[in-house]
Amino acid sequence: MATQSLVGTTNRAGQTVTDPWELMHATERTPSFFTGSEVIKEAVRRANCDVMIAYPITPQSEAAALIGELFAEGFIGDYFRGESEFAVMSQCAGAAFGGARVFTTTAGPGTMRAMENFPMWAGARLPIQMIVTCRGINSPLSIQPDTLEISYLLNTGMLVWHAETAQDFYDWILKGYMVAEEPDVHLPLALCCDGFFVTHTKDVVNLTPADMCLPPYDPYRSPVPCMDMECPPVRMMRDPFVMKSNYISYATHASWQQEVWAAIERSRKHSIRWLDGLIEVDNADADILIVSSGTAVSQGREAKCMLEDEGIDVGIVKVKTLRPWPAEEIREATRKARHIIVPEFNVTGWMAKEIRATIPNPDRVYAGPHVCGGMTMPPEIIAADIKARLGLRAESLAGRGS
């Protein structure tokens, strides 16, 4: 295929096009102490992107500005600033229709404003990568992390992954293109993280060499014709389906939706290979399992250490991909668990609902603790909730130090 035949050549910025598997697994990594925003820049530097479209909204603004610098340095084909998130996502569609590898970033209210575009991207089979640095979406205004917006993305037909750390973020930006651009997938990817906890946190991240990059996007691997207005998925210009109200038009639309969701399912095998499984399990034999995604997993890991000091055995299940949803994997991992604790950074507990709908004996699921609106989840409150669930006495945290 054309993409592979370019391995060993150089791109516009003088980087060597490298076999993606080799790039991610066999090259020397350099540990760097970076903020998450800098990590996004470094991943995009190596992603051989054609177009990046930016609009400011905290907490992704720094990443978007840093990628502007990459454009100035010649690493990105073109860089636009949109007039709003809606405009940005529409421009992304245009660039992707034209055969470009597209990258963009958004957050919170920006994600919500642009929402109309996401099912359109998925239906049009555009493998755009969108970074979502989650923040509060509801009034009163908050710029702090809250994962409610992810729940709105779950039914758009996009692939939705939730990174825990900056290292996940770095690796998954590059791996994300490899999965999303497979001909049997060819869908947009919403790569989510918890804003501030990842974007503004300095942490050690192991980077691949800066002079090596992914192979360019090959639009001829698209399963649908490029910009053909006559055929699905577009078929908007002449004799469009929308103008008809008949069985054929409904069937066309229905079968296409089914095909989009089948494509999400087909991404499983690629995601399992690239992400080393859709979930990560630590100590599945424990009676008590903490199951969640993103920063809630990190906080769960700290709670696990605290409880271990007190002789309480806890396991962790980190959910990496939300779409595709790792139902089989979660069923297997929670088979022995008596208590399933689902800490979340949102008010509705969407993750707990997904897990309850997945496993037998859903009474085992404890939806919480929850924080929302930008609050932090100290590991102490996860540990306290677990103790309460076990009927053990937990130290009161509310009065501490005051």
Place this chain on the structure above:
Amino acid sequence: MIKRRINIRMSGLGGQGAVTAAHVMAMAASRDGKFAISNPFFGAEKRMAPAESYCRIGVNKIYDRGELVFPDVIEVFHPQVITLGKSYTMPFYSGIKEGGVVIINSDMPLLSDEDVTRLRDLNVAVFYVAGTKLALEVAGTELSTNMTMIGSAAGITKCVSLKALDGALQERFGKKFVASGGTATLDEAIKKKFAKKEMLLKKNLDTVIRSYEIASEWAEKNNVELAVAAA
């Protein structure tokens, strides 16, 4: 007390460099071979508005993210954090762990009798450093106040070495650094205070060292021991 991890909460006001201070501390700890994570929390980026940052340093991998609700060390960058309640928590020392340390930038005592009693009950030591005065004396600008807060925390806990702080400062101010618009403006402002970048780095390091020495001496004299286990 020797701990596996020390959690430092820095409560300051917008523009004082609390975010930068936490980043520099964490960068230095990472250079020393320890595990470290730093992150800020703020609302609209506005001068004199409450701004907090957090630095976690330890001997094991750190997963904990976000606001530090239960810190070992609290640094107060500006008297208004206490006097006007410009703090994310009330009182500003809410959540401090037993045996912790509170470091306050002020040349006069600011705590009420009740605060003093409560902190004493928790065995928390309180260190006043005239940070802004010291910054003016050593660096010639109050913009180096955050350096005195870095030096104070490092001097008491020895959680980062002076050599590593030197390296971290060079990394942060020696090259182009892209952050938010507000931070970029302040970076420009502090650069204008010094004729050359080398002077900026030297004067800021001098400020760190001076406050490190004062704090170190205070900790020794008062038998305050709060440290991270060796890496």
